[in-house]
Amino acid sequence: MKKPTHFIVVDDNRTSNLICEYAIRKFSAEAEIELFTDPGVALDKIKNEYRPDNVDDITVLFLDLNMPSMTGWDFLDAFNDLSEEVRNKFIIYILTSSVDERDKEKARTHPMVSGFYSKPLTLPNIIQACLVS
Numbered sequence: 001m002k003k004p005t006h007f008i009v010v011d012d013n014r015t016s017n018l019i020c021e022y023a024i025r026k027f028s029a030e031a032e033i034e035l036f037t038d039p040g041v042a043l044d045k046i047k048n049e050y051r052p053d054n055v056d057d058i059t060v061l062f063l064d065l066n067m068p069s070m071t072g073w074d075f076l077d078a079f080n081d082l083s084e085e086v087r088n089k090f091i092i093y094i095l096t097s098s099v100d101e102r103d104k105e106k107a108r109t110h111p112m113v114s115g116f117y118s119k120p121l122t123l124p125n126i127i128q129a130c131l132v133s
Helices: 014-027 039-049 072-079 101-109 123-132
Strands: 006-010 032-036 059-063 090-096 113-118
Touching: 006 014, 006 039, 014 032, 014 123, 032 039, 039 072, 059 072, 059 123, 072 090, 090 101, 101 113, 113 123
Parallel strands: 006 032, 006 059, 059 090, 090 113
Antiparallel strands: none
């Protein structure tokens, strides 16, 4: 198994993003980490820069659900419109403070979601997430 080197965090909470960055750095000091507080900006970057011919590695994406401009579910709907070649380069995990069982169940059955983690992101969560990739 190759250790993922690229991570994206989409969360409108800057503090949560910094905690994620810290945890990911503990996992891999040389990881490339992109933090987005606006899910639309994250989607635009993925749409415009991630092409099958220029993305060699899998990207692990941690996605919050409750954001004011676009929910995590809305993000996934828009992400689904990307090419299959691009979508296949991502492993997506929900990372949220939501305790709603419906969110957990929806994540469990969503075809693009590989797992559900409660905030804050921890090193054991990252290790578990990266075992899938």
